[in-house]
Amino acid sequence: MRTYTIAELAREFDITARAIxxxxxxxxxxxxxxxxxxxxxxxxxxxxxxxxxxxxxxxxGLTLSEIKSIVDMYESPKDTAAQMNRFLGVLAHQRETLERQREDIDMALAEIAAHEEECRRMLAETTANA
Known part of the structure; x- marks a missing residue:
């Protein structure tokens, strides 16, 4: 059976041994x-x-406890329907979180665009008056 050292895994996944x-x-x-x-x-x-x-x-964007729950789910194949339902719940929660973040990002980008437009307008006025 193939085994790995901590250095091999760290290299393969481009993370530190400390993270592992x-x-x-x-x-x-x-x-x-x-x-x-x-x-x-x-x-x-x-x-x-x-x-x-x-x-x-x-x-x-899952928490370590959510990840551990998912990883542990694969350790015991006792009730796959319950496991899959639990996994679907975790995924649904994460989807909601990401969609809220996307809405926040869209609003922030719209505000930035408005500020950029205002700055360009002011610069154009300043240049025209000079």
């Missing part, structure tokens, strides 16, 4: 330990997938 250790502290990754005193972390393909899901969730 943080995700481990949050319970999102569970590497085994090897070497003297268990100093070397050994990540499996499952850990790699969990890291990939975690980073994807972060890009979607």
């Amino acid at each position: 250790r943080f995700y481990e502290d949050q319970g999102l990754l569970r590497p085994s330990r090897e070497g003297v005193g268990g100093r070397n972390r050994v990540y499996t393909a499952r850990d790699r997938t969990h890291l990939k899901l975690t980073l994807r969730g972060k890009r979607l």
